[in-house]
Amino acid sequence: xxxxxxxxxxxxxxxxxxxxxxxxxxxxxxxxxxxxxxxxxxxxxxxxxxxxxxxxxxxxxxxxxxxxxxxxxxxxxxxxxxxxxxxxxxxxxxxxxxxxxxxxxxxxxxxxxxxxxxxxxxxxxxxxxxxxxxxxxxxxxxxxxxxxxxxxxxxxxxxxxxxxxxxxxxxxxxxxxxxxxxxxxxxxxxxxxxxxxxxxxxxxxxxxxxxxxxxxxxxxxxxxxxxxxx
Ligand SMILES: Nc1ncnc2c1ncn2[C@@H]1O[C@H](COP(=O)(O)OP(=O)(O)OP(=O)(O)O)[C@@H](O)[C@H]1O
Numbered sequence: 001x002x003x004x005x006x007x008x009x010x011x012x013x014x015x016x017x018x019x020x021x022x023x024x025x026x027x028x029x030x031x032x033x034x035x036x037x038x039x040x041x042x043x044x045x046x047x048x049x050x051x052x053x054x055x056x057x058x059x060x061x062x063x064x065x066x067x068x069x070x071x072x073x074x075x076x077x078x079x080x081x082x083x084x085x086x087x088x089x090x091x092x093x094x095x096x097x098x099x100x101x102x103x104x105x106x107x108x109x110x111x112x113x114x115x116x117x118x119x120x121x122x123x124x125x126x127x128x129x130x131x132x133x134x135x136x137x138x139x140x141x142x143x144x145x146x147x148x149x150x151x152x153x154x155x156x157x158x159x160x161x162x163x164x165x166x167x168x169x170x171x172x173x174x175x176x177x178x179x180x181x182x183x184x185x186x187x188x189x190x191x192x193x194x195x196x197x198x199x200x201x202x203x204x205x206x207x208x209x210x211x212x213x214x215x216x217x218x219x220x221x222x223x224x225x226x227x228x229x230x
Contacts, residue, residue, distance in 0.1 A: 013078055014168065014200050015041040015064050020073035022059050033059040035223045036073065041202065043079065043167075046194055048211035049204040050228075051220030057204040058172055060220065064202060065091055065170040084168060088117030092161030092199070094171040094190070098153035100145035100160075107132065107141040110160045117164065124163075131163035132156075134193055151182035158186060162193050169194055171203045175210060187213045 022034040033056050041047065041064060049057045062068040063075055066083040077084050084090045100109045107128050114124035132138045135155045145153060154174060161169060171190055175183030187203065187210045194201035203214060211217050219228045 012043045013040050013076075014043045014045070014080075016074075016076045016078065017063065017070075018074045018076075020063060020070045020075060022056075022063065022068065023071045033223055034063070034070075037223075037225045039218065039225055039227075041200060043200055044198065045216060046191055046201040046214040047203070047216040047218055048214040049202060049218045049220060050206065050208065050211045052206060055220035056223045056225075057206075057220050059223075060218075060225065061170050061172050061202055061204045065093065065168065067093075079167070089114070089119075089164030090167050092164065092166035092169040094154075094157055094161045094169070094174040096173045096176040098145070098150075098157035100148075100153060100156060102145050104145075105141070106137075106143050106145070106148070106156050109145070109156060110163050113160060114164055119164075127163045127165070128159070131159040134162055134196065135159040135189055151178055151185070154178060154182070154186050155189065158189055158193070162197065165197055165199075167199055169199050169201045171201070173204055173206070175205065175207070180209070183207070183210060184213070 017037055017039050019036045019038055020034060021036055024031045024033055049060060051057050063070055066085040080087060080090060110131055111124040111128035114127055132141055135158055137152060137155050140152060175186050190201055191213055205211055217228045219226045
């Protein structure tokens with residue numbers, strides 16, 4: 001596994017899952033997406049969650065980020081004192097599509113989460129500009145989303161996630177709609193930015209070439225988790 005520059009994990013658990021299961025639906029229609037998964041995410045970890053379609057990557061990522069609740073078992077966030085989503089700016093989320101607001105320019109899109117978290121306007125704009133610099137797209141600040149390529153739009157989505165300086169970055173197939181060159185660039189950006197921020201990074205991907213850029217790799221198979229590297 002590649003160890004790109006940055007801070008190494010310290011042995012402090014950021015997220016702990018104990019015998020976590022997640023079932024969707026009920027009765028005969030019940031679908032067990034996760035079977036008694038136990039794992040620990042350490043501060044500063046950079047973990048790829050791999051596995052085929054339907055193996056449970058998104059379900060696991062959502063539980064770790066606090067977006068979903070288990071149907072059995074326990075998820076704990078010792079460093080956050082409860083669900084991190086209750087603390088605005090602590091979790092940066094990136095999804096397959098950039099989902100930028102079409103009427104706002106790039107700078108406004110990146111500043112928006114900070115404004116929604118009641119940060120002062122000046123601070124939100126300053127942080128948004130810094131995140132665009134970090135993502136190496138400062139020159140796009142005044143563009144509208146419709147004026148961006150797919151790769152540029154996804155870098156804006158990454159900048160939006162980075163702007164509040166989150167402690168946990170959760171990215172779900174963030175490169176699924178990009179060609180290999182742009183996909184690798186976005187993954188490398190996430191890895192570098194996580195190192196610079198001292199943030200923990202979890203990245204769900206079905207692509208082993210993306211997973212190789214991170215330090216640890218968890219492989220999902222039919223709702224169970226195996227660590228394939230450490
Ligand atoms: N809301 C839901 N209702 C019913 N079943 C669901 C729901 N969400 C996920 N599932 C099922 O749970 C299983 C795991 O889904 P999940 O999205 O976590 O897999 P994944 O590995 O992320 O897949 P992909 O790579 O295709 O995104 C799948 O069988 C899926 O159909």
